[in-house]
Amino acid sequence: MPFLTPQPFPDDRVDTDMTAAAACIERDADLMLRVREGDDVSFALLLEKHRRPVIHFLYRMVQNQAVSEELAQEVFLRVYKARLSYEPTAKFTTWLFRIASHLAINWLRDRRNERSQDSLDQPNADGTHVQVADTSLTREEEMIRQTRLAEVRRAIEALPPKQRAAVMMHKYREMGYAQIAKALNCSESAVKSLLFRAYETLRARLAHMV
Amino acid sequence: METPMSCPAKDRRGSELFLSYAAGLMSASEHAAFERHLAACTDCWRIAAEQKRVWSALDVLAAPEIPTNFDERLYARIAAEERSPWWQSLLHHGASFRLSTAAPVAAACAALAVMLIMRTPHPAPAPVQPAPATATVNQKLDPSQIEQNLDDLDMLRQLTAPATEASNGQS
Known part of the structure; x- marks a missing residue:
């Protein structure tokens, strides 16, 4: 082509x-x-x-x-x-x-x-588990980073798919409620509800992280 | 004298404020008012601190590098899709076709076909139309592709806002 x-x-x-x-x-x-x-x-x-x-x-x-x-x-x-x-x-x-x-x-x-x-702690069956080590960190720092990462991944995995999508668009794409609502084909109030419930779950699981 | 902020922890709109605060999306005046309230309210201070920790904890989830052959693979797929006969795509997509969707559609089609047959007593000969010049364009009619395109375009149509709307100032 x-x-x-x-x-x-x-x-x-x-x-x-x-x-x-x-x-x-x-x-x-x-x-x-x-x-x-x-x-x-x-x-x-x-x-x-x-x-x-x-x-x-x-x-x-x-x-x-x-x-x-x-x-x-x-x-x-x-x-x-x-x-x-x-x-x-x-x-x-x-x-x-x-x-x-x-x-x-x-x-x-x-x-x-x-x-x-697949378990999020284990490499995927296809061997494509990514989270490359940060070479600027000491071994101890890298271990801490990997532990935090595993914890975050587990917390995200615990979210229902639609809540997860809302958080991903809100946190990483910086989309507003209106745009997320259109992308997820729901109302703005539904998006707010999805996000609040999702962040509540994440707070319960991740708020101890400093 | 400025009216003190109602407690976000007890207010329905409060959750939105905590998210905006953690994401750094408040205006300077909102931020100042919110921080004044946090200084006086233990509950809100705790929730805001937790939300901020969650917000920064999520930063650890880095995304992978994009493989260098991504485009090459995509173009190969596009080329293969355009070359493949329509029945092959139909079989491929047919595997994921849900019975719950298929059954009512099939019933509706059958009913429509019966109605058409019953309401046409004397089939009139179809007038022969000269083919328009554009009909010579070599376009494959691929039912599965049409079906999928309709699905995708349906998603587009449901988005009612005009394309020029710059909601939230983001692309």
């Missing part, structure tokens, strides 16, 4: 400046409209811009690198396949995270039903 290598975007973090955000939204929608017209370079640009946030969101959701990559592939595949009928009726990122959260929540529910979830 004639995909070209795009210029990398400088940063995938959310821009808090209103003008820049509006321009960004228009740019994403504009790129997607060009993809609809058959411009594969625009798809490559969208991929370059959103690949990292989508994979990171999915990784934090499912806590498995191989699965998060597979789901991220599915997200972008779906976006590409839906290109011909795309209409910019909503923010592109909201749509993108709606697909991503939908896939992750379904995966988590299926896994829960199968009762075959």
Whole structure:
């Protein structure tokens, strides 16, 4: 396929400046409209811009690198396949995270039903357990970090899928209640309720950590 | 004289304040008022301190590096999907098709088919329409792809806000 290598975007973090955000939204929608017209370079640009946030969101959701990559592939595949009928009726990122959260929540529910979830303390069955050691830390500091990490992962794993998705978008994507509500297809008050219950659970499990 | 803040621990809106405080999303005046209240309220001070600890504890959950061949694999998948015959995708996606969804759809289709058959006494010959020029475009009709696209677009349509809305100033 004639995909070209795009210029990398400088940063995938959310821009808090209103003008820049509006321009960004228009740019994403504009790129997607060009993809609809058959411009594969625009798809490559969208991929370059959103690949990292989508994979990171999915990784934090499912806590498995191989699965998060597979789901991220599915997200972008779906976006590409839906290109011909795309209409910019909503923010592109909201749509993108709606697909991503939908896939992750379904995966988590299926896994829960199968009762075959890997232990978070152990490397995954596919050997893709990631949490690379921080080489700047001493051995003792690294052990403490790994203990904290395991505790955080267990606490997150204890959250129901939808609460987990809300926290991931709120904490790591810095999304507001309205955008999370659209991504999760629920009301803002439902999102607040999800977040409050989730953080309450996390407080009970993690508040002792200093 | 400024009205003292009602206790967030006893207020329905309180949870929102604790989250905003921990996330550093309060305005300077909100932050100052909240901190004044924390200094006087042990319950709120405890909850705020716990929420802040949770907020920073979550920072430890780093995400992995993106594999260098991610795009390559994606484009290979896209190319494979576009090459694959429609029935293959149907079989692939059919495996995850839920009976609870399929049963009512099948029943509705059957009822519709019966109605159409019963309400058409003399089948009129279909007028022959000249094919429009655009029909020559080589487009594969893939039922599973159409179904999935409709699902994805349905998600998009349900998002009612206009694309230009810059909610929360974020992209």
